[in-house]
Amino acid sequence: MARIDRRYAYLTRVSGAGGLRAAAAVGVPLAFPAAAAGAVIAMVLGVAELPIAMLVAPPGRPPISVDLFNLMHYARQGEAFAASLAMMAGASAAIFAIFALTRKSWKQYMPIH
């Protein structure tokens, strides 16, 4: 977001759009290509991690990615969904924490200083 020309945000505000609308109409579409590329890279890297985790995991204590793979493999879908939801909640909490810690750089995107 910090790399996006700040004048786009200025322009949105003087065009009558408040903070939320400015983010939805302009901030998100402009940030979307970078965010989507990041998501694809993260997914590819995540998938590539799975075989390594399966190879090096100690017996009896598989990491959650291996556990999840096994649950899907043996069609224990309820548990697979629950584990996926737990992981998503953990990832969301981590993203929220990062967002809160880097709030200053986000604020720079729409500064009234």
Add this chain to the structure above:
Amino acid sequence: MEAVHADSLTKSYGGVRVLDEATMAVAEGGRVVISGTTGAGKTTLLYIIAGLVRPDGGRVSLFGEKASGNGFFVPPEARSIGMVFQRAILWPHMTACGNVEFALQETTLARGERKSRALEAMALFGVEDLAGRRPEGLSGGEAQRVALARSIAARPRILLWDEPFTGLDEATRREIAGRALGFIANAKATLVAVSHQREDAALLGARCMSLKDGKLEEAR
């Protein structure tokens, strides 16, 4: 009534004072062009009037209502302002018409009316044929004219133009200035423009002020 009254504005960046007790008043329907050297603080002054930057000191009033200063602050979206930025900037994910129409999103107009109003504003600056083009397909001068159209589309009471005729050749500059002047006079809008070229003041029939050492003074 004074449409814009900036009183004793001060603003510093990194210890450098760019505005030092700058004061100006523009009557409703009045036009002012501010000139000054690069880095003199012209754009900062426009940003403060627009509410995009808060002043360190001083006050801004718009139509007699306090807008900034002494801890008081009206956000830019509530100031009824049409703005053109230095080096025309258009949202790259919208068409030229979409850019102009966006300025009308907060109005009560129906979608069809918004589009026709946007095209009307584009026609004023001779760019209605470019309505469906994306900004990357526009020349600098065309983008500048789309930006001018966007600034007037919602018929704001105050226009803040930063180098409005950049990228236009002399003949187009005169033509566009004439059309803009016609709109401004009809709409009784107030114009505060910034330009390196003092002849822009004559083109817009405006009073000329200069910003030097952080202070505003009437130019001779």
